[in-house]
Amino acid sequence: DIRMTQSPTSLSASVGDRVIITCRASQSVADYFNWYHQKPGQAPKLLIYGASRLQSGVPSRFSGSRYGTDFSLTITSLQPEDVGTYFCQQSFNNPRSFGQGTKVDI
């Protein structure tokens, strides 16, 4: 099974800050990689698919990138509604797997 390791586990930042969350896959997943955002009491919401493609309706302050098996999610200017937990996920093979999450607060 492919293991997804996120860092940091949690972070606290100010409104307007640039925030970067990383995820490393235990083996190559090419661009079969997605990012989700989950607010408390809600289901996860898709932000980025294919490592760097912005899901329709997601603000442009979110972006994703890949370098080998390392992936990054960048929020260029953190907003109050961005609090919650961010998860990475590989869709390269089965079983699909998720990172353990990065909790972001302000």
Place this chain on the structure above:
Amino acid sequence: QVHLQQWGAGLLKTSETLSLNCDVSGGSLSGYSWAWIRQSPRRGLEWVGEITDSGTNNYNPSLRGRVTISKDTSKSQVSLRLTAVTAADTALYFCARARSYDVLTGLTAYDVWGQGTEVTVSS
């Protein structure tokens, strides 16, 4: 706008069978795969399995043959059945639509999610 509404029993005893349903409205089952994903403090987000557009099932091997995912196109419904549950199956269960963004490469992501169903297994 596609909406997934989940329903099913949320309190079970050890060895019973978990049965959850996911009603799809505002869109078709056809053209998509449908997944069940569960979330717990201990395991985080865990993929349970999927049923593809053609009806092929893919399951997490960790569930050791206890899981069945099915769909009923006439009812626009996807179902999850998990037998012989234990406390380890206690989790928040989500159904989700797997959208294919690139037919050639098979690039997929879960773009629509149900509201989640809390399942608790006790002895």
